[in-house]
Amino acid sequence: MDSYTSSYSQFHVILFPFMSKGHTIPILHLAHLLLRRRSSIAITIFTTPANHSFIADSLAGTSSRIVILNFPKNIPQVPSGIESTDKLPSMTLFPSFALATKLMQPEFEDALESLQQVNFMVSDGFLWWTLESATKYGFPRLVFYGMSNYSVSLSRAIREDMLRLKLESDEELITVTRFPWIKVSRSEFKSTVPQDELQLEFMVKAITASKSSYGYIVNSIYELEPVFVDYFNDQGGPMAWCVGPLCLAKPSMAESVFHEKPTWNQWLDKKLERESSVLYVAFGSQVEISEDQLKEIAIGLEKSQVNFLWVIRKKEIELSDGFDFEERVKDRGIIVRDWVNQREIIQHKSIKGFLSHCGWNSVLESICAGVPILAWPMMAEQPFNAKMVVEEIKVGLRVHTCDGSVEGFVKREVLEKKVKGLMEGEKGKEVRKKAKEYAEMAKKAMEEGTGSSWRTLDKLIDETWRK
């Protein structure tokens, strides 16, 4: 690492995002939020060379008070080309990837050596080893939690029940003692439990380090889930600081102002001119969808007769081989096979629904735009996010797989019916109304000076000012 000397004299924050887009994007929004404070805050962001350009591009044109420091090499022992989890050939490799990040610790500490003063560091929960470094160099570490309080608290409460009531994880339906109005199915819970030794080792490390950290930075709003934030904070561990929704930290039009509008944007504008509403379909940056399932989605969308914009990741198989999908749906649907600015799409006035895997960022972005969700969770804590969306805050409807399992197949008839229900049905109207109410709440929470999230971040800055 090149020697680097910080020239910061006032308040200095280190941000260290995990190497995946879903974990990096909210931390970059946090950087924007910090820069908007009253004080002269300076920020150092740590990353690997392979992730540097994404971060630099996302921050282009922002303050010179942000410095991006990248390690000279990518993560040791991780094959080149897969330096972020978005590029892993399979998510089963995730624990090995995450465990390998510890090999960056010596270089990380070399860099810390040359920084003058650090008030606090926010590092991803998956980078557990950064706690050791923060302790060594004498500054507080906050864990970035890219999850809802609902999903974290629910997992904790279920584990408590299992220990206390000796419940087995294969019980069909668990009534959560702490939250008796919630029933969790075995399949919903299973996807949050470690599936092998390596995953268990990694989770134990991450959780243990989190519990000894200064606090959790949570991308959420207190008013959205007060019961679950209070439960979490009553556990006696480090506190959850709700400073979100971070997607509102930065004006969303910034990226497109200087560029020609992309095709999808022009297509959405045309739909708006004709007063047509559009369903946005996207499943985030991690989930893997089979070719059969992709085709089933295509047919479901075609039969539903709604307008749609569907983002298919390059990693997924092309809808080809005589399928002629785009020809069949003609101008009613558009498929984008590229990285898009999702926040911008979702805020487009023509978008009236979001068929989503319920990654927490996507859920928040949808709520902030007042767009209801058709929830189709596929892995990790997504089933809990979907549960929150549908049962707790009621801003969405649920798509079910044919065998009720999280990873199961969704049939075209189910999709057709649910898509129509969300876009045109009575239930769709109800959840759209709720989504708009929460969008207002989200905006209020981020209001400068008065919003609950704004004040929470202020309190954290005050608390760590002299640390």
Ligand code: UDP
């Ligand atoms: N995203 C984007 N463009 C894309 C795909 C995703 O901007 O083409 C963003 C999306 O807006 C969100 C993040 O990537 O901020 C994905 O995070 P999420 O938690 O929804 O899902 P994950 O990818 O982590 O499963």
